[in-house]
Amino acid sequence: MVEKYNLESLQLTMRVIAGKWKIQIILELMKGKKRFNELERATSGITPKVLIRELKDLEKTGIVNREVLKTALPAVEYSLTPAGTNLQPVLNKMQKWAKIQGQFFHLKGS
Amino acid sequence: MVEKYNLESLQLTMRVIAGKWKIQIILELMKGKKRFNELERATSGITPKVLIRELKDLEKTGIVNREVLKTALPAVEYSLTPAGTNLQPVLNKMQKWAKIQGQFFHLKGS
DNA sequence: CAGGATCCATGACGATACTG
DNA sequence: CAGTATCGTCATGGATCCTG
Numbered sequence: 530m531v532e533k534y535n536l537e538s539l540q541l542t543m544r545v546i547a548g549k550w551k552i553q554i555i556l557e558l559m560k561g562k563k564r565f566n567e568l569e570r571a572t573s574g575i576t577p578k579v580l581i582r583e584l585k586d587l588e589k590t591g592i593v594n595r596e597v598l599k600t601a602l603p604a605v606e607y608s609l610t611p612a613g614t615n616l617q618p619v620l621n622k623m624q625k626w627a628k629i630q631g632q633f634f635h636l637k638g639s
Numbered sequence: 640m641v642e643k644y645n646l647e648s649l650q651l652t653m654r655v656i657a658g659k660w661k662i663q664i665i666l667e668l669m670k671g672k673k674r675f676n677e678l679e680r681a682t683s684g685i686t687p688k689v690l691i692r693e694l695k696d697l698e699k700t701g702i703v704n705r706e707v708l709k710t711a712l713p714a715v716e717y718s719l720t721p722a723g724t725n726l727q728p729v730l731n732k733m734q735k736w737a738k739i740q741g742q743f744f745h746l747k748g749s
Numbered sequence: 750c751a752g753g754a755t756c757c758a759t760g761a762c763g764a765t766a767c768t769g
Numbered sequence: 770c771a772g773t774a775t776c777g778t779c780a781t782g783g784a785t786c787c788t789g
Binding site: 534535536538539540541542543544546547548549552553556591612615616618619620621622623624625626627628629630 | 644645646648649650651652653654656657658659662663666701722725726728729730731732733734735736737738739740
């Protein structure tokens with residue numbers, strides 16, 4: 530069945546989870562709350578600057594939640610908002626599609 | 640239910656349909672075969688160079704099909720491959736998600 | 750520990766002009 | 770009509786170093 534699409538919201542949705550890091554972070558947070566440095570280690574190779582920017586982006590778009598813990602040392606925990614967990618069906622479909630396309634689907638054979 | 644995700648294929652899927660033009664083109668082609676200049680008019684504001692590049696990208700990733708017609712004047716028709724039409728469930732879920740997030744979801748309130 | 754500043758590389762996207 | 774060529778801009782991501 531063909532639905533009625535809103536181009537803008539589709540593009541917005543893409544922007545919100547596209548890029549090199551955002552899905553990685555989201556997948557990581559789907560496992561549960563994570564501290565900043567846990568995320569830093571989990572997404573190997575990311576620099577603090579980029580991680581911060583990505584997290585702020587995800588915060589702005591309502592996908593992750595930021596919580597400052599009142600512990601001895603500064604600590605911050607990130608977690609998914611409902612909007613974030615609602616992304617699962619989207620990712621499921623994407624995953625399914627990729628699996629179906631299989632090996633004849635690969636970028637930059639150029 | 641949480642599925643097992645493959646990060647790389649998720650990112651690949653995103654890359655394949657992300658950007659300013661690709662979804663527009665795909666949505667247009669979901670209506671049926673289109674000639675080059677039809678696409679050019681449908682995606683208002685695009686320049687030939689960019690449209691070509693986007694179409695080639697979509698061809699490379701197996702999403703669109705390019706067919707040269709043997710008419711008096713040079714004519715080319717583009718259409719979706721099965722892989723292309725298979726994107727519908729993905730877009731449906733994205734659309735649904737965007738709708739649920741509603742107004743409190745907007746980029747760059749910064 | 751969490752986050753910021755600065756500088757830099759690259760690729761996406763754009764404008765204009767031109768051609769088989 | 771369906772492309773190409775050339776040039777330019779800007780956002781994303783990266784490296785390194787610094788700080789409340």
